[in-house]
Amino acid sequence: MLIIKNLSSGYYQDKKYHEVIKDINLTVGENEIIGILGPNGSGKTTLLRAIMGEIYSSSGDIIYNGQSIFEKGNYSEFRNNAIYVKQDSFNSLKPLKSINFQIGKLYDWKSFDENYVKSLFSELSLDPAILQMKALQLSDGMRHRVVIAMALLKEPKILMLDEPTTGLDSISTYKLLKILKEIKKKTSIIISSNDVNALFEIADRIYIMYNGMVIEDANFNDLLKCRFHPYTDMILKYVPLYSNKNLVYRPVKNDRHGGCVFINSCPYINNECENDIPYKNINGHGYRCIRYPGWKDDKNN
Amino acid sequence: MIKIINLTKKYKIKTGNFRYSDFYALDNISTIFKENIINGITGSSGSGKTTLANIISGYDRDYSGEVLYDNSQEKKYDYIRYVFQDPYISLNMVKTVEWHIMTASELNNVDIESSIKKFESTRLDYDDYRSKYVNTLSGGEMQKLAFTIAIIPDPKYIVLDEAFSMLDPINLFYMLSLLKSIRKTISVIYIDHDINRVAFASDYIYILNKGRIIEENDTDTIMNKPENEYTKKLIEYSPDYKKRI
Ligand code: SF4
Numbered sequence: 001m002l003i004i005k006n007l008s009s010g011y012y013q014d015k016k017y018h019e020v021i022k023d024i025n026l027t028v029g030e031n032e033i034i035g036i037l038g039p040n041g042s043g044k045t046t047l048l049r050a051i052m053g054e055i056y057s058s059s060g061d062i063i064y065n066g067q068s069i070f071e072k073g074n075y076s077e078f079r080n081n082a083i084y085v086k087q088d089s090f091n092s093l094k095p096l097k098s099i100n101f102q103i104g105k106l107y108d109w110k111s112f113d114e115n116y117v118k119s120l121f122s123e124l125s126l127d128p129a130i131l132q133m134k135a136l137q138l139s140d141g142m143r144h145r146v147v148i149a150m151a152l153l154k155e156p157k158i159l160m161l162d163e164p165t166t167g168l169d170s171i172s173t174y175k176l177l178k179i180l181k182e183i184k185k186k187t188s189i190i191i192s193s194n195d196v197n198a199l200f201e202i203a204d205r206i207y208i209m210y211n212g213m214v215i216e217d218a219n220f221n222d223l224l225k226c227r228f229h230p231y232t233d234m235i236l237k238y239v240p241l242y243s244n245k246n247l248v249y250r251p252v253k254n255d256r257h258g259g260c261v262f263i264n265s266c267p268y269i270n271n272e273c274e275n276d277i278p279y280k281n282i283n284g285h286g287y288r289c290i291r292y293p294g295w296k297d298d299k300n301n
Numbered sequence: 302m303i304k305i306i307n308l309t310k311k312y313k314i315k316t317g318n319f320r321y322s323d324f325y326a327l328d329n330i331s332t333i334f335k336e337n338i339i340n341g342i343t344g345s346s347g348s349g350k351t352t353l354a355n356i357i358s359g360y361d362r363d364y365s366g367e368v369l370y371d372n373s374q375e376k377k378y379d380y381i382r383y384v385f386q387d388p389y390i391s392l393n394m395v396k397t398v399e400w401h402i403m404t405a406s407e408l409n410n411v412d413i414e415s416s417i418k419k420f421e422s423t424r425l426d427y428d429d430y431r432s433k434y435v436n437t438l439s440g441g442e443m444q445k446l447a448f449t450i451a452i453i454p455d456p457k458y459i460v461l462d463e464a465f466s467m468l469d470p471i472n473l474f475y476m477l478s479l480l481k482s483i484r485k486t487i488s489v490i491y492i493d494h495d496i497n498r499v500a501f502a503s504d505y506i507y508i509l510n511k512g513r514i515i516e517e518n519d520t521d522t523i524m525n526k527p528e529n530e531y532t533k534k535l536i537e538y539s540p541d542y543k544k545r546i
Contacts, residue, residue, distance in 0.1 A: 039469035039471070039472075040439055040440065040441060040467070040469055041439055139346065139347070140346055141346075168346075169345045169346045169494035169495070170345070170494060170495050170496065170497075170535060170538045170539045170540060171345055171534070171535070171538045172345075172346070173538075173540055174538040174540070174546070177540075177546050178546060181546055194469045194470065195470070195540065196470050196542050197497075197540035197541055197542045198540045199542075200542035200543075200545075201540060201541070201542065201544055201545055201546045202545075202546050224542075224543070234471060235470055235471055236542065238470070238471055238474040238475075239470060239474070239542060240470065240473055240474045240477050240497070240498045240501040240502070241497045241498075241500075241501055241541060242497050242500035242501055242520070242524050244474075244501060245500070245501055245520075248478065249471075249474055249475055249478060251424060251475060
């Protein structure tokens with residue numbers, strides 16, 4: 001449904017272009033939850049903004065239902081079908097106004113089908129009584145769910161959420177993730193997050209980003225079984241969970257220049273890694289590491 | 302040792318026209334936070350975690366009950382240090398990393414070399430960072446700096462209230478491991494809403510719900526044989542990448 005092809009994007013600063021994300025390939029199918037996982041600063045938000053066409057893309061293409069959104073006429077069609085919920089929109093409800101009021105505003109004060117709103121809210125296990133409440137009276141978790149429900153009122157085909165679970169406690173996170181599973185029946189979802197745990201609980205396919213590049217992508221199950229990139233392997237191994245209590249992490253620091261984006265933190269480097277690393281693919285499992293599968297046999301693994 | 306006895310903090314909340322009722326942020330709690338271990342406190346938003354942290358570290362004096370530091374109501378200057386969730390509170394945005402390290406060293410009479418070592422123990426290179434202004438750092442880097450400043454005086458205790466919330470998982474894993482390695486010299490009170498992270502870091506865990514400690518025990522007992530239904534719920538809902546919703 002949505003195909004991102006070799007996309008590179010960035011920002012203008014002092015009339016100079018700074019590229020932030022490079023050569024991104026990503027596919028979103030119908031009713032699929034796509035997870036974008038990576039540390040802060042890896043380019044996740046830039047990628048979402050580039051997909052929305054909010055920022056300049058220096059190369060590549062975005063194909064929506066077979067047509068490039070960069071071609072005349074197609075962009076507005078795409079914009080009508082894709083909604084991007086920025087990270088700070090989770091805090092952007094007017095605290096003293098009722099949810100009903102905020103929904104009215106969403107429809108530019110034209111009349112809207114209140115029954116539809118109510119039924120959508122109940123479908124997402126949100127008590128329609130919430131509609132009468134002021135945003136201030138909602139808990140953090142409730143507010144996040146309401147913002148997402150409101151985004152759905154426009155019946156998007158693609159819903160993009162930037163760090164939707166940030167700031168939520170475990171129980172609220174769980175409830176939010178459950179709602180997303182429900183929503184997936186109506187729309188495709190792209191979620192960016194640095195929370196390994198939350199993403200693997202719901203995403204169907206996960207793209208791992210590092211320094212502006214996708215370094216691995218696969219079905220969540222394939223990733224749980226086998227990692228092709230050392231960075232993915234590291235973030236799935238060193239998760240601060242009770243079950244990992246006695247695990248010791250010894251960070252690596254190399255001093256190399258160029259080549260692989262992970263070169264200075266990778267325990268498995270050799271001279272090949274200073275070259276440009278192509279993105280390869282084995283049965284739908286993509287990766288950007290020149291030493292796979294060789295590194296799996298290294299002594300320090 | 303920090304001991305709290307019958308600690309209560311209540312607010313008046315408006316429930317109608319001219320009607321108010323009491324809301325207990327902390328409801329008559331008594332316990333002990335031991336030395337040389339990591340004491341973990343967890344519970345949902347609004348359970349009273351931050352209120353408790355504010356009181357123990359001396360920022361909030363409006364409560365009833367008692368807080369004793371080594372059996373005394375007064376605490377020595379460098380007895381306890383607090384790292385807030387929001388690093389903006391304790392850092393000066395328009396000063397450099399070096400300014401922060403120097404100032405903290407001078408104020409606490411410690412030599413700069415040992416402060417720099419502490420900074421570098423958070424896995425940031427001092428030479429790379431010294432001349433950077435705080436407002437150019439990422440959230441995670443700011444939180445590491447705020448942590449460094451808190452441990453510069455070698456306090457007996459540090460209280461961390463969601464103080465690593467902006468770190469990505471690998472850095473979080475690293476920082477929690479660092480806490481484990483310093484706990485014999487600096488005792489830790491670690492507050493986090495995720496019971497799994499708390500269990501990863503802590504030796505002993507307190508479960509807070511609605512202003513009360515509903516269960517406390519050593520980590521293995523809490524995680525393997527929780528008694529309270531709410532504790533069981535926290536464990537069940539805690540995100541874990543090996544589970545599927
Ligand atoms: S290409 Fe080399 S440096 Fe990069 S991840 Fe693979 S082994 Fe590590």
